[in-house]
Amino acid sequence: MPRKKQYDPEEVLQKAMHVFWKNGYRSTSLRLLEKELGINQFSIYSSFENKHTLFVKALKRYRKYMREGILQVLIRSDGDLEDIRRFFKTFVDTIQSAKSPSGCLIANTAAEIGSSDHEIHKVLKEYFDMMEKIFLELLKKSHQRGLLADDINLRRKAQYLVTCTEGLSLSSKVMERSYHNAFISAVMDSLEK
Amino acid sequence: MPRKKQYDPEEVLQKAMHVFWKNGYRSTSLRLLEKELGINQFSIYSSFENKHTLFVKALKRYRKYMREGILQVLIRSDGDLEDIRRFFKTFVDTIQSAKSPSGCLIANTAAEIGSSDHEIHKVLKEYFDMMEKIFLELLKKSHQRGLLADDINLRRKAQYLVTCTEGLSLSSKVMERSYHNAFISAVMDSLEK
DNA sequence: CTTATTTCTAAGCGAATGTTTAGATATTAA
DNA sequence: TTAATATCTAAACATTCGCTTAGAAATAAG
Structure with missing residues (x-):
């Protein structure tokens, strides 16, 4: 009918x-x-x-979009630390492309809404947690392969990478490409054994 | 009259x-x-x-407010790397305090406006440049004191610290305090010789 | 075809937005 | 005291906001 x-x-x-x-x-x-x-x-x-x-x-759709998109290089990684660099480079490409010159939706929303809206804040937190988990799984594999220092705090390092990602998203709205390449290199240096 | x-x-x-x-x-x-x-x-x-x-x-007033306020610990530093940690801790205190639970005005504006408004974008860029210069001056002193590796790229490291600061501001709107303490520690580790 | 049901179009709702204006009020030189 | 000038109050401006509604159009079971 x-x-x-x-x-x-x-x-x-x-x-x-x-x-x-x-x-x-x-x-x-x-x-x-x-x-x-x-x-x-x-x-x-x-x-x-x-x-x-x-x-x-x-x-929530954005979370799915990222998980099934550019985050795959991290999710499918066998622990090669260069996969992190590859992700960062693709990430900067994405958020600075003419197609979507608007940073990361999560970062933008965090800045705009923050924790003032409970429902939105919950989704933001879940995204951060997802990112942390993805980085952590990769770092575990790297650690098992002996690519990281033995006494490293993996969880802390994963959280560090999440904040670096969001920082990258933010500065991409102000600074030019070379600036972010420098940042990516500096982050990669800090991961070396 | x-x-x-x-x-x-x-x-x-x-x-x-x-x-x-x-x-x-x-x-x-x-x-x-x-x-x-x-x-x-x-x-x-x-x-x-x-x-x-x-x-x-x-x-512009915010830039002045920061320069004459919590950035002083960096500006007046004699190159002690712990001054960077002190700054980060004060920064997190400030942006998460009940008095102004709103992150960093520059980061918030970068996320909200970005580069779509030329005049605003210019002020944002000037802030980033100011931050870079402040970190660079500190790192130069540290380098002279032999606290950093000889072959370090100081400018790159300064830019790295700027993006870390903005990332910290952003994640402060989503995550809790312990998360940022972990981040600060990770950043400090990455500065060690 | 008829009829029940859902989606469509398009207009309109009150409230809020950034900005302007008319007129009352205050100040100080002459 | 008077006159000139700047600042105040308070209302109003047109536009846009998120949201709703009345009625026309389309669908498919009977």
Whole structure:
């Protein structure tokens, strides 16, 4: 009996992720979403409840997008520390590309919202935890291969790499490419045995 | 002949800096400024042109505020690397304190505005350059004292510390204190000879 | 085809945004 | 005391915000 949806909610969510990524939460108006998603405001509300809920879903989508995308080089690594450099380089490419010159959505949101919104803060924290776990698994393998100092604190080093990643995202919005290459080299130096 | 101002524009600017620091540029409305600064919208416009100009002035004021405040431990350092740790600890205290639980104004603005506004971007870049110079001067002294490896790239290390500082600011909006202590320790380890 | 159900379009809701203005108030040189 | 000038208060400006609604259009079971 019912009429069919003329759009795919999954595709729309993907588009919404990019719009929020580029403009931030507050600066993304429903008029802009309407235009970029190609669907009416009514449809946005009937499919995603409201702007806040849509944003939270977009944030979670970003986590999936990263996990299945550029984080794969870390996840599939056999412990080669150069994989970390490769990730950082791809990361800078991504966040500075003309396609999405908008840093990291998580970092942007952390700066914009922080912990003032409990639901959003929870997703941010989960992202940080995911990143820590990914780095930790890689470092464990590196450690087993003898690439790291014996007495190293792996968890601390993983947390260190997470904060370095977010710092990289932030400075990418201000400084030029050579600046980040220098940072990446400095971080890699600090990992050496 | 004229009537006197019933407020001190310098004091008002200082207050404006804190309001923007806490809420960000877009989320700071003129009604809020009116309330927090204790002066009328008319007075804001007659003294500071408009919201954008007021924000740029507040950003520059923040740079001065930091230079004359918690950055002094770096500026006055004789090259003791522990001064860097002291700075990081004070920095985390500041940005996580109940008084201003809002990270670093520069980092927040970089995430919110980035390079989309030329005038603001210029102030951000100047801040990064200032930070780099401050770290560089300290590292030079450390190097002369033989506290660093002979073949170290001082400029690269200074840039590294700037990005670490901004990363610290960002993760302070998501993670708890112990997380940052771990990061600070990891950064300090990476500085050792 | 009829009819029940859902999605669509498009207009409109009250509230908030940055900015401006009209008029009252205060100050000081003459 | 008077007159000129700057600053104050408070209201209003047009625009945009997130969100809702009334009614037309489309779908598929009966």
